[in-house]
Amino acid sequence: MRFAFTDDQLAFRDAVRDLLTRECPPGVVRAAWSNADGRSGGAWKALGEMGALGVMVAEEHGGLGLTELDAVLLAEEAGRAALPDPFVEHTLAGAPLVATEEAASGAVTVTAASGRDLVPWADSADVLVVGGVVVERGTAAVDPRPAVDGARRLAAVEVAGAPPLRTLDPTERDLTADRLALGYAAQLVGLAARMLDTTVAYVSERRQFGVPIGSFQALKHHLADSRIALEFAAPLVYRAAYSLAHRDPDAPVHVSMAKAQASDAAELVARHALQCHGAIGYSDEHDLHMWMKRAWALAAAGGDASWHRERVARAIL
């Protein structure tokens, strides 16, 4: 028994964190709100060059041939940076199915969606995994919709007339949905951790009544609750990654536990973060709203907390 990541996995995570600190500062997220495709540009390219986008693509197709367990911490970093790119949709879900060198390097962007989800970044991706088929974007009908998170573009996609590059079997479909849910859960943990860090820093600086507002017990307790929520969400996410990587028959239930808990945790942390910031957090000139809106989007994507709780209920009751 050892419930911890290997040094290699942690080193890969640190490298991705460093890269995103450089290539995806808040200014890049903000720019994606108003640029043409809602993407980072540079960060995506750099992630591709370091191999992060092909972690789960088989080695013979130019990937690293690793598993969900190696990808989960990278997804968490993508969340922490609020990376405006389909990192999870591509790296955990789409690229392993497309399995080409171009997908492994990110030269071709694959996006994916499950259930009734709108498809993220569908209008800028090259390949779409939607409704059990893999199609070229150009062959599908892509209908962009206004999204709350301006740096996570959404579109309704119709694949009825598109010639499938591939049709997923039911097992692949389920696995893809679980990988998306896992990836979103990991991103939510990263987003929440970042919102908590930012808020701790803010309340330690900001002064009212002659003292830092972080010395007020009401705010301390909001932030303590945020920290507790994270502490008891992250382990479920890591366990789900392990179970998927080992093809554990309970993996779908483990994914649901992770997604339910991470969604709730991120929503809670976002609420407390906003409250602790006061009006400045409510302003779109401050960065917090970009993290908060990503958290809302991902909490609802890939099955929301209730959907996943229901799946747990079906398994245990």
Add this chain to the structure above:
Amino acid sequence: MDLTWSPAEEAFRVEVRAWLEANVPAEPLPSGDTREGFARHLEWERRLFDARWSVVSWPEAYGGREASLWEWLIFEEEYYRAGAPQRVTQNGIFLLAPTLFEFGTPAQQDRFLRPMASGEETWCQGWSEPDAGSDLAGISSRAVRDDEAGGWRLRGQKTWTTRGAFCTHLFGLFRTDPEAQRHRGLTYFLVPLDTPGVTVRGFGRLDGDEGFAEVFFDDAFVPDEMVLGGVGEGWSVAMATTGSERGLTLRSPGRFLATAERLAALYAERGAGASDPGLRHAVAQARIDAEAYALQTLSTVTRIAEGERPGAESSLTKVFWSELDVRLHDTARRLLGPDSALDGPWTKGWQFALSGPIYAGTNEIQRNVIAERVLGLPRK
């Protein structure tokens, strides 16, 4: 990451399970917070000890099996799954013993550990006083030096002492230097409750059982060898004990996993008739939380196994398990509907669960600790 048990650990589990299956009383014992029930529980403790299951992680010399922390977790999981009796010896075994192992002299360890493991001597905690609860450093019970007799004379009062009316010994803090600042000048004492000058009065807790006691000290003499850690060092010694109480040893995940499973069974029986459709998800969420707690524990034990020493993070754990316990039992009450007005195991458990956010440092205090020591927020 490796979430599998080794063959040796699996074999350990099989052995634990087999013993428990053969030995756990078929009928639940009367509450350990009553005089009669306490005695019955001690008989059970003796059986555990004789089969060397009472303190699996301890050295063999004191009745243990030198089991690893992993095996201890397995033991606990099986123990609660089997519905075995509550451990009325817990305050000694889980709270005092880790402190004795760390701060006790060899003579103290030899004197106290074995009878503690067998249940021959039972320990209660003497921290709180009428005027010092959360503000533990504000205690006023004193220990006055008696050079001639080579020891200390205890004066004052402790209260809320769990099972104090039934235990043989008390451990706790007394002020040895009234001039020193609050946290200084405190000393950790081990006190036999039959010492002349000690009076114990038991009284009822929320559920009516005599689980509380107040303990009065009227110049009760204890010799020097009953000081644990140095004179004046009581605060840091005590913090080691309360760390165990919040963290790993007192509330192992097996307890909540077992309760979550029993809750699912209750849902199978009662869910169809429940008035609130949300209860189905409350039951699922309880299971998710119990597993989250178990997994968080695995990561803590991994860190300990790799040489780290968890600190203020134990406050995260304490808030989580105590509030989880309340939710688990509250969900059960709602499933029981009008039957929750009847005295039964779930309603008894509910009343006990409500004390979790109060004892072992209230959850408000824990949240302060998390904010200040885990997150680094300003104290003032």
